[in-house]
């Protein structure tokens with residue numbers, strides 16, 4: 001994975017109010033994405049169960065971030081656009097060979113979700129390390145959350161294999177999406193948002 005520019009970490013640490021607000025919304029979006037995917041995977045009960053479990057966990061994360069925001073006297077506010085996630089979806093969809101097969105679309109949505117989880121995990125790690133002297137409470141907070149996102153990354157790849165039924169196809173899409181993700185990350189403007 002292409003590493004995040006160190007400028008992002010500096011900006012994020014300097015803009016914790018905006019970062020935490022955006023982070024709370026990211027957790028809510030992750031929960032709602034997992035639920036929306038679950039309604040399209042009814043042929044695979046195992047996948048539905050996993051997605052609902054992820055949604056519950058993301059919602060619990062949302063509550064934790066919201067509590068952290070309030071403890072600091074910040075309010076949630078309206079969500080910002082997540083250009084990174086939108087662009088990743090857009091560009092990945094352009095490279096999809098078939099749009100008519102639901103399993104191809106679902107596989108891609110799982111693979112893209114896996115990359116978003118991996119990127120979030122990388123950023124939580126950067127925040128944990130950057131905050132350990134300045135804000136140990138928040139450093140621990142991010143240290144605790146990153147294990148879940150690493151697990152979600154692996155789960156989404158497993159789910160992609162189930163809905164696709166073709167490991168080779170999943171491996172191919174992972175390669176394509178990885179290249180797109182690296183490119184999208186290089187175009188970011190290092191805003192103090194979770195995927196900025």
Ligand SMILES: [Fe+2]
Nearest residue numbers: 027030058061
């Ligand atoms: Fe989460």
Ligand SMILES: [Fe+2]
Nearest residue numbers: 030117149152
């Ligand atoms: Fe997650």
